[in-house]
Amino acid sequence: MDNFLILIREDIAQVSNLSEVEMQADIEAYTQWVENLAAHDHFVSGEPLEAKGKYMTKEQVSSDGPFIESKEVVTGFILIKARDLDEAVELSKTCPIFKGNGGALEVRPIMKY
Structure with missing residues (x-):
């Protein structure tokens, strides 16, 4: 099995x-999803992320997040184990985001070296 982010x-x-009720429902849905991945030995790690952060280039820290140049933000990550990219995609299709x-x-895929 390989690792995929x-x-x-x-x-x-x-x-x-999102209202507090909607946020709690989202948290519960993601918790159930992760528990199901874990029950089938696919879950490795994962965490939600704060929207705030810093965007950096070699020359400077160019902006504070959330970043106005993008309406989309990375709100979390899940590290899973799967046979290949196709299986990782199939497992991802069950994510509550959809x-x-x-x-x-x-x-x-996490690069092997």
């Missing part, structure tokens, strides 16, 4: 406007 990308405006208010996932 799932980046969770959401519209910052939509995430910011049942909610939109958003996207990026699935990336």
Whole structure:
């Protein structure tokens, strides 16, 4: 089994406007999803991320986040184990992000060296 990183990308405006009840429902849905991945020995690690942060280049720290140049923000990550990229994508299709208010996932293989 190889490791794959799932980046969770959401519209910052939509995430910011969730009610407490909606936020709790999202947390419960993601918790159930991760528990299911773990029960099938696919979950390695994962955490939600704060929207705030710093965007940096070699020359400077160019902006504070959330970044106005992008309406989409990475709100979390999940590290999973899968046979290959196709299986990682299939596992990712069950993510609650596809049942909610939109958003996207990026699935990336962890490079072996």
